[in-house]
Amino acid sequence: MTGWYTLLAQTLLGMIGFPDYPAYVAHRRQHHPEQPILSEAEFMRVRQEARYGGGKGHSVRCC
Numbered sequence: 827m828t829g830w831y832t833l834l835a836q837t838l839l840g841m842i843g844f845p846d847y848p849a850y851v852a853h854r855r856q857h858h859p860e861q862p863i864l865s866e867a868e869f870m871r872v873r874q875e876a877r878y879g880g881g882k883g884h885s886v887r888c889c
Contacts, residue, residue, distance in 0.1 A: 845870070845873045847866050
């Protein structure tokens, strides 16, 4: 039951725009050990830019 609850919680948090940093770190360590891992602040910034279109000359907007 704990595994199912964790998966549900991760899914719901991802849907509202709160990505799972520990899952990101675990994935990077397992699948990409030679590449650097972003800090939590950098990770959150990158995810927000991906979600809302900020950075790289694009304006930030919600709709």
